[in-house]
Amino acid sequence: MALLYIRDELNETWIPCVGELGDIPNVSISAAPTNGAALVYDTVSGKWIDGTAVATGGDWVDIPPESPSAYDDEFDDGSLDAKWTWYNQSYLDTWDEDTTKEDCLYLQHPGWDSTRWAILYQACTEGSFDLRTKVSWGGWRGNYTRIGLFIGEATPGEFTTILIGYDEYPRIRVQHFSDPNTWAEHLADIEFNGNKMYLRIGYDGSTFRFYYSDDGRAWTELYHTSSLGFTMGSIGIGIDKIFYPVGYDDSVAVFDWFRVSV
Numbered sequence: 001m002a003l004l005y006i007r008d009e010l011n012e013t014w015i016p017c018v019g020e021l022g023d024i025p026n027v028s029i030s031a032a033p034t035n036g037a038a039l040v041y042d043t044v045s046g047k048w049i050d051g052t053a054v055a056t057g058g059d060w061v062d063i064p065p066e067s068p069s070a071y072d073d074e075f076d077d078g079s080l081d082a083k084w085t086w087y088n089q090s091y092l093d094t095w096d097e098d099t100t101k102e103d104c105l106y107l108q109h110p111g112w113d114s115t116r117w118a119i120l121y122q123a124c125t126e127g128s129f130d131l132r133t134k135v136s137w138g139g140w141r142g143n144y145t146r147i148g149l150f151i152g153e154a155t156p157g158e159f160t161t162i163l164i165g166y167d168e169y170p171r172i173r174v175q176h177f178s179d180p181n182t183w184a185e186h187l188a189d190i191e192f193n194g195n196k197m198y199l200r201i202g203y204d205g206s207t208f209r210f211y212y213s214d215d216g217r218a219w220t221e222l223y224h225t226s227s228l229g230f231t232m233g234s235i236g237i238g239i240d241k242i243f244y245p246v247g248y249d250d251s252v253a254v255f256d257w258f259r260v261s262v
């Protein structure tokens, strides 16, 4: 029989689920199961997940949700889903949904053509939402290379992104663009020397919040605003690398999944 563990977020430990659960902060468990399985409620994602999935103390944020939204993509079936539309895909930009390694989406952007952000987007005008992705670098990075998560106008026009990127030094940054080719303003940033990050944008009907996390569970808010300055019409992911001469290595964004709660 698999042993179920419960995550104690306050003490950052896994607690074996034997006997009485007691009052453990931030988690709850379903009624006694009849089939040997158990459901654990993850207060971070707001979803019930199969308790056996965390039996080894694993990283359950990487387990697909039981009820994915129509916007979700696990990037695990070998082809780019029809729900995505490219913006600024030049003949140089390629994608690879690699099912032979980690079931990730690789966006490769040489960057020495005239475009800036190469973007994959979906139309979205939801009143409130929670948008998350897991992203890492898969190639070269230098000044003005960026990979990130965004919300924007339709097609997508003006947009605001939370990204991991490089500008004199490596950063996590919230940035506003007038359009995918035109930078507008820096809104917030911190130094970040890592390679992998979870990024999140939430809107509760009154405030837009931009978060990052190194484990996908404990989130740090980097920026919030009550007004984006534009009307939201799209959500998506992208990679930016501008005007490096031929000879620099390609820049590659590796997205593991894209999940949306509305």
Ligand SMILES: [Ca+2]
Pocket (backbone or CB within 6 Å): 075, 076, 077, 078, 079, 080, 081, 097
């Ligand atoms: Ca796919």
Ligand SMILES: [Ca+2]
Pocket (backbone or CB within 6 Å): 074, 075, 076, 102, 103, 104, 256, 257
């Ligand atoms: Ca995946």
